[in-house]
Amino acid sequence: MCTQRRKHEDESASQPHIKKPRNAFMLFLNEQRPKVSAEKGMKSSAAVNAAVGQMWKSLSKEEQAKYYEEAEVERRLHAQLYPNWSSADNYGKKRKRVRSRTPATTGKYAV
DNA sequence: TGGCCTTTGAAGGTT
């Protein structure tokens, strides 16, 4: 695996860098990704994620709401496990490509 | 071997 996490035992033993609470799509993705990847033959997750994103739009508001509630529960669980945890665990650690990938810029990341 | 590419949501960070 690529990310070997150079973290020493002291870090990983106490708090192995707690991930941010996943949103509704991450939950939906984790369910549909293996299915879509198998049916579509999509190897790269980027393509699968995009495809699942379209599927998400096809979901009924009740179905979508289901994931929002599940995601909300994960926030609760996260809060219970780490009441003082801030999502800034890895903020700025992974430099996401070019800064300005937000749709607010021009819909797409600045060319 | 790590970062990219990709999705939306959440949430930190900046203004």
Add this chain to the structure above:
DNA sequence: AACCTTCAAAGGCCA
């Protein structure tokens, strides 16, 4: 307070 930037997942693909 409002706006913007980054991580969350994650698997092939590139430098």
